[in-house]
Amino acid sequence: MQNSAKSFGRALAVLAALTLALPAAAQTTLRIGTVLAPNDPMGQGLDKFAKEVAEATNGEVEVEIFHNSQLGDTTEMLDQARAGANVGTVTDVARLSSFVPSLAIMSAPFLFETYEDADKFALSDEYLAWGEELKEKAGIAMLASNWYQGARHALTQKPAITPADLAGVRMRTIGAPVWIETIRAMGAEPTPMPWGEVYSALQLGTLDAAEAQPTAIWGAKLYEVIKHVNKTGHIQLVTALVVGADTWDQISPENQKIVRDLAVENGRYASGLTIELGEKALEDVAASGVEVHEVDLAPFKEAVAPVYGMLDLEKEKAIVENVLGR
Numbered sequence: 537m538q539n540s541a542k543s544f545g546r547a548l549a550v551l552a553a554l555t556l557a558l559p560a561a562a563q564t565t566l567r568i569g570t571v572l573a574p575n576d577p578m579g580q581g582l583d584k585f586a587k588e589v590a591e592a593t594n595g596e597v598e599v600e601i602f603h604n605s606q607l608g609d610t611t612e613m614l615d616q617a618r619a620g621a622n623v624g625t626v627t628d629v630a631r632l633s634s635f636v637p638s639l640a641i642m643s644a645p646f647l648f649e650t651y652e653d654a655d656k657f658a659l660s661d662e663y664l665a666w667g668e669e670l671k672e673k674a675g676i677a678m679l680a681s682n683w684y685q686g687a688r689h690a691l692t693q694k695p696a697i698t699p700a701d702l703a704g705v706r707m708r709t710i711g712a713p714v715w716i717e718t719i720r721a722m723g724a725e726p727t728p729m730p731w732g733e734v735y736s737a738l739q740l741g742t743l744d745a746a747e748a749q750p751t752a753i754w755g756a757k758l759y760e761v762i763k764h765v766n767k768t769g770h771i772q773l774v775t776a777l778v779v780g781a782d783t784w785d786q787i788s789p790e791n792q793k794i795v796r797d798l799a800v801e802n803g804r805y806a807s808g809l810t811i812e813l814g815e816k817a818l819e820d821v822a823a824s825g826v827e828v829h830e831v832d833l834a835p836f837k838e839a840v841a842p843v844y845g846m847l848d849l850e851k852e853k854a855i856v857e858n859v860l861g862r
Contacts, residue, residue, distance in 0.1 A: 564786045565598045566779050566795075568624040569607030571731045573755045577813060578626050578683060578775070579603050581806025585777075588798050593791045609730040611711065617780035618675050624779030626683055630712035632776070635674040636666050640714040641852035642681065645721075645770050645840040646833070651807055653860055654774040655682045659800070660859045677784035680799035681776035684807035686749030686814050687769035690722075691762040693744060695829055699723035699839045707745040708734050713847055718770060719747065721840040735761060749773050750817040751810060759824045766829045768836055777803065 568586075572578050579601075586599035607613050613625040614632075633640035641647070648654040657663055658681040667678040690696050692705065702723035709719045711728030719726040727743060737743040738761040746758065747770070753759060777799050787795065822828045844850050 563596055563598065564783065564791075565600060565622065566624055566783060567600045567602065567607070567622050568626075568777070568779065569602040569605070569613050570626050571605045571610055572603065572626075572752065574603045576751055576755045577806045577809035578685060580809055581683065581802045582626070582777075584805060585798055585802040588802070589795055592794045592798060597787055597791050597795055605730075605732045609732060611730075614676065614778075617778065620675070620782045621780060622783045624679075624777070624783075626775050626777050628710050628712065628715075628773060629681060629776050630710065630714045632670055632674065632676065632778075633712060633714065635676075636670045637848070638666050638852050639670065640712065640847060641849050641856060642774050642776075643710075643712065643714050643771055644849055644853065645714075645718045645843060646837050647853065647856060648772045648774065651684045651772075651811060654684060654772060655804065655807070657856055657859050658682045658774065658776075662855050662859060671781050675781040676778050677781045679777045679779065679796050680803045681774065682800060682803040682807065683775045683777055684803075684810050685773040685775055686751055686810050687767075688747045688749055688771045688773055689753075690724075690766040690768045690770070691746045691748060691753065691758060692764045692766060693762065695764050695827070696745075696766045696768075697829060697831055698835050702745075705744045706742075707747060708737065708743050709747055714843065714849070715771070717843045717846055718840050721843050722768070722770060722836055723839065731756075734758065738762060747771075749810070750814040750821070753821055754817040759821045759826045762826060764827050764829060765818070765821060767831050768833070770836060770840065 568582060570578055582601045586601050589597050589599050607623055610625055610627050613623050614627060616623040628643055630640045630643035671677050696702050699722050705724045706727045707719055707724040708729055709715045709726045716726040734746050735756055735758060738746060818828055844853055
């Protein structure tokens with residue numbers, strides 16, 4: 537009996553040792569920041585994405601979300617990711633065009649007529665190839681590029697119904713060539729600055745104007761410091777969920793597929809909220825006392841048409857139109 541007990545004890549000890557020797561499932565945490573508020577559609581989509589990733593990967597991949605510029609401005613977060621930090625963000629794709637110039641087409645003026653157009657192109661073989669090129673050249677992994685934030689409108693202190701009305705107006709925009717040249721072609725003086733500084737710059741008069749999508753106008757309370765929203769819709773803000781490649785490569789291929797699929801799915805969820813809440817946001821902005829103007833887009837489209845040739849995006853425009861069957 538004693539020998540049996542000793543043998544059983546030794547067997548348990550061996551089993552315990554073997555169990556401890558087995559490699560634990562690798563766990564990776566993705567830290568994703570955004571300049572937007574938690575109640576913004578992008579913020580809601582990111583929170584849902586984080587919850588579903590943890591569930592679908594059995595905790596092997598966890599996503600931590602940081603709202604309201606907690607990890608810095610978008611450009612700062614991209615720089616951190618490129619430097620190898622465990623940081624990701626939702627970014628306008630044109631910011632990445634300094635590494636892969638073709639990516640600027642996602643922010644080209646008056647190109648995508650509907651969200652469905654942008655969603656289709658973002659999953660095309662042509663676009664995904666640019667995403668792989670980005671990972672190789674910049675160390676940034678693109679998870680999904682169908683996170684739609686809405687149509688960008690001109691926010692001014694005086695009505696801006698034609699390009700001539702924007703002459704000499706200092707307008708905040710994103711610091712990427714396609715944005716800068718689009719705003720310049722529309723007649724204004726493009727003034728890049730971090731999103732978190734826009735409210736105070738408008739309040740102090742450092743800026744005369746800005747451009748933003750309806751949900752961001754409301755979320756950032758810009759209706760307190762501007763008098764007019766001019767519905768130019770000059771750029772459809774289609775953004776990408778990206779993370780640092782060093783951290784991304786720590787995740788198993790199986791979990792990478794899960795995370796990418798959920799990134800696309802939640803991009804559609806957040807985009808649906810954007811569309812749903814955008815009209816309500818404009819109604820609330822108008823109710824606050826800001827005048828919302830319908831605009832004849834023909835003069836603006838004519839004014840920005842040369843931007844494609846100026847930035848050598850005519851080939852990419854043709855690719856988009858071919859993918860969309862135009």
